[in-house]
Amino acid sequence: MMSSLNNTEIHTAVHDLLHNAGQRYTDKRRAIIDILIQAGKPMLIADMLGKAKKMPQSTLYRNLLVLEEASAVVRVVTNSESGCYELAEHLMGHHHHMVCSKCGAVRDVVVPEGLEHELEKALEKVARSEGFSIDRHQLDLIGRCKKCK
Amino acid sequence: MMSSLNNTEIHTAVHDLLHNAGQRYTDKRRAIIDILIQAGKPMLIADMLGKAKKMPQSTLYRNLLVLEEASAVVRVVTNSESGCYELAEHLMGHHHHMVCSKCGAVRDVVVPEGLEHELEKALEKVARSEGFSIDRHQLDLIGRCKKCK
DNA sequence: ATGAGTGCAAAGGCTTTGCATTAGG
DNA sequence: CCTAATGCAAAGCCTTTGCACTCAT
Numbered sequence: 001m002m003s004s005l006n007n008t009e010i011h012t013a014v015h016d017l018l019h020n021a022g023q024r025y026t027d028k029r030r031a032i033i034d035i036l037i038q039a040g041k042p043m044l045i046a047d048m049l050g051k052a053k054k055m056p057q058s059t060l061y062r063n064l065l066v067l068e069e070a071s072a073v074v075r076v077v078t079n080s081e082s083g084c085y086e087l088a089e090h091l092m093g094h095h096h097h098m099v100c101s102k103c104g105a106v107r108d109v110v111v112p113e114g115l116e117h118e119l120e121k122a123l124e125k126v127a128r129s130e131g132f133s134i135d136r137h138q139l140d141l142i143g144r145c146k147k148c149k
Numbered sequence: 150m151m152s153s154l155n156n157t158e159i160h161t162a163v164h165d166l167l168h169n170a171g172q173r174y175t176d177k178r179r180a181i182i183d184i185l186i187q188a189g190k191p192m193l194i195a196d197m198l199g200k201a202k203k204m205p206q207s208t209l210y211r212n213l214l215v216l217e218e219a220s221a222v223v224r225v226v227t228n229s230e231s232g233c234y235e236l237a238e239h240l241m242g243h244h245h246h247m248v249c250s251k252c253g254a255v256r257d258v259v260v261p262e263g264l265e266h267e268l269e270k271a272l273e274k275v276a277r278s279e280g281f282s283i284d285r286h287q288l289d290l291i292g293r294c295k296k297c298k
Numbered sequence: 299a300t301g302a303g304t305g306c307a308a309a310g311g312c313t314t315t316g317c318a319t320t321a322g323g
Numbered sequence: 324c325c326t327a328a329t330g331c332a333a334a335g336c337c338t339t340t341g342c343a344c345t346c347a348t
Binding site for chain 2: 075
Binding site: 172173175177178205206207208211215 | 327328329330331332
């Protein structure tokens with residue numbers, strides 16, 4: 001049901017996603033995807049600007065919106081001062097986040113599939129009774145990482 | 150394990166929390182807590198400013214930080230443009246959020262206690278193996294509400 | 299050629315800060 | 324009395340927008 005792709009497959013998938021959205025897979029967009037692949041975790045916009053030193057802010061911001069619209073990346077909600085993005089779930093696999101409330105570090109975490117499935121069933125049931133239709137869920141563990149404990 | 154308090158009990162509890170933190174329970178802070186009690190759900194800073202018409206922005210922002218520091222309120226992370234706060238869990242009871250990705254409406258939702266407990270156990274186990282200590286978790290269902298479906 | 303994508307700089311919007319005034323204990 | 328809290332305005336910071344230039348098809 002769930003799988004992550006290798007780097008080449010990811011680029012191909014993103015190319016297709018953009019193409020279907022009537023967008024081009026330009027060098028800058030490829031560079032952004034490469035950064036997210038290499039990081040393997042959610043990246044702050046501030047950090048992405050540090051990694052891609054030649055990329056103007058406006059280009060990064062605009063392309064993140066395009067990539068999000070095409071479902072290649074998702075914006076991760078955090079309490080950080082700057083925006084945070086990662087590859088979409090169908091590229092990364094379903095997972096959750098451990099967020100350090102002190103230093104802001106984010107690590108990916110996977111819960112047992114059985115429990116995940118049970119949780120989804122329960123959430124679906126509650127949501128249906130409220131007339132709410134679920135697109136996805138986001139689970140964050142907030143606490144202290146090894147360094148900040 | 151799970152309980153919500155009545156309004157008077159909440160004010161008393163907040164008073165004690167602030168007192169323990171060496172802070173005073175002033176009129177403005179009480180007004181903020183009243184707004185959150187009345188709303189019964191997470192409130193955007195923008196909306197709180199609308200409710201408390203006489204409160205300057207700086208007073209609201211500063212007091213939210215004080216109340217958060219004293220564990221009376223928590224900042225809810227959203228993709229909204231402005232900050233979002235609600236009463237802390239020990240005042241509200243543990244719950245999760247259904248967030249409409251179109252209109253931004255937030256509803257509280259409670260999952261069966263058994264499942265919640267099982268989930269916590271599993272999360273604790275994963276976190277421990279990473280040297281991460283969990284303070285709390287946040288689970289959001291993202292989708293469409295009845296109106297926006 | 300022709301519209302999408304890019305770069306630079308300026309504008310926008312939410313949040314924080316400085317400082318003088320007021321109030322709670 | 325004395326420090327914390329408040330109010331107003333200005334400054335900060337992240338993000339968005341305008342416009343001219345460049346690139347890919």
